[in-house]
Amino acid sequence: MTRHADPTQVQLTADGRLKHFLTTEGLTKSLLTEILDLADSFISTQERAVKKVPLLRGKTVVNLFFENSTRTRSTFELAAKRLSADILNLDIARSATSKGETLMDTLWNLEAMYSDMFVVRHADSGAAHFIAEQVTPGVAIINAGDGRHAHPTQAMLDMLTIRRHKGTIEGQTVAIVGDILHSRVARSQIHALKTLGAKEVRVIGPATLVPKEMAALGAKVFYDLEQGLADADVVIMLRLQKERMSDALLPSESEYFKLYGLTEAKLALAKPDAIVMHPGPINRGVEIDSAVADGQQSVILNQVSYGIAVRMAVMAMAMSGQASEQAAEKSQGETL
Amino acid sequence: MPSTVNSLPDAEVLFQQLGANVKSYITDNNLQQPLLIGIRSGGAWLAQRLQEELELPELGIIDISFYRDDFDERGLPIRAQGSKLPDSIEDRDIILVDDVLMSGRTIRAAMNEIFDYGRPRRINLAILLDIGGRHLPIQADIVGAKVALSANKKAKLSGPKPFSFSLENQS
Secondary structure, eight states, rough: OHHHHHHHHHOOOOOOOOSBBBTTTOOOOOHHHHHHHHHHHHHHHTTSSSSOOSSSTOOOEEEEEESSOOHHHHHHHHHHTTTEEEEEOGGGGGSGGTTOHHHHHHHHHHHHTTOEEEEEEETTTTTHHHHHHHHTOOOOEEEETTTHHHHHHHHHHHHHHHHHHHHTTOOOEEESSSOOOTTTTHHHHHHHHTTOOOOOOEEOOOGGGGGGGGGGOOOOESHHHHHTTTTTEEEEEEEOGGGOOOOOGOOOOHHHHHOOOOEEEEEETTTTEEEEOOOOOBBBTBOOHHHTSSTBBBBBHHHHHHHHHHHHHHHHHHHHHHHHHHHHHHHHHHOO | OEEEEEEEOHHHHHHHHHHHHHHHHHHHTSSSOOEEEEETHHHHHHHHHHHHHOOOOEEEEEEEGOOSSSSSHOOOOOOOOOOBSSSSOOOOOOOOOEEESSSHHHHHHHHHHHEEEEEEEEEEEEHHHOOOOOSSSSOOSSEEOOOOOOTTTTEEEEOOSOOOEEEEEEE
């Protein structure tokens, strides 16, 4: 078994088109822009009387969630349905693997049911990448979150949100606040923001939840919320991942809210037209005050709508990349 | 069909002809508030200029990228720009506009997409150049001209101002 060190190469065809979507890391600005442009067209198709387009008619998509996530799973499900694909939801956490079946055996069984795409959520970093390397050519893998590594569709829906509300990503100062340590979203966001030309990416949180290597990714580290929010164009709040946290990392939720919770007074330090984002689910009164979450500057619910369009875009592009690669191999086979 | 040609007519002259034909078609068939819908990209250019010349209030643009029947062979085109249609097309008289009619597959895809927006009263088809070679039972109601091309050739429109045709080999 050979493992490619670079997931970027695994997710692209020989001519640089997307065939899996594993990470935003290493993807070019033009490819990320192509995802956003396509997502924009899918926003308009969803405003019609008939929300579906027949692009993936006859294709079978399997939602393979080894970790629970109602929102991500249901937006992937809607995205597949609006592309006219058939979708199967597997709650793996409660089925085969708990009976001792290995990951690859589960996968091969599903492949034998003629699946065309797997949407994978897994607690281990690198799981989607591993599956992409093992899977039969022609089958696309979409990473719906792997451990602490990446959550690329969430990052891209955040990019789409910024672009639609601020016009462009170039030149924006973006502050990401909260539990950076456990956040695969933050890592994917930083890669995408840097590639798309954000002026400054700041990560803000307590030292126990902000790993130092964030600076190496090109982000500016702040431990003080008020300093970090100064003149920001975009404020992205992250959920405090209580389920992943041991007690030593945090004093208490109320203490955390006092220091890092976003209130109207603190938001006033950012630019007056700054937007507030959150990947959800939100913990009101822990990382964000209700007045901000429901306020004028919040675009949290818009993010959910854009999430469907972005997932439609990457699914269509990955399936398209697989189709063109298969067609190229077939014509090569014929000439030999 | 006329005998096979190896050169194409002047696209600007054809466009004037098409404009006159669309105008008399609207009168002859008594179309009420006809809605021009152009298929990206050539058909959209034509529909835009027809709209100006005929002084019609509305215009629709349709991008059939999501409705093509060759996704498994070709995948998505590099740029899908999306469709822009008026809020309602219910009971409208539509004139669907495209540059070149050959297999008819593009027109089938466009009609499928139009029906996802609503139920028009009638769809009429206006084509600048009909080059034959149909795969589907689809015919134009209004044409600029008909020519027969040799089997391995196709016509490509450049535009939007001025229009010109070039002859290309079929891929």
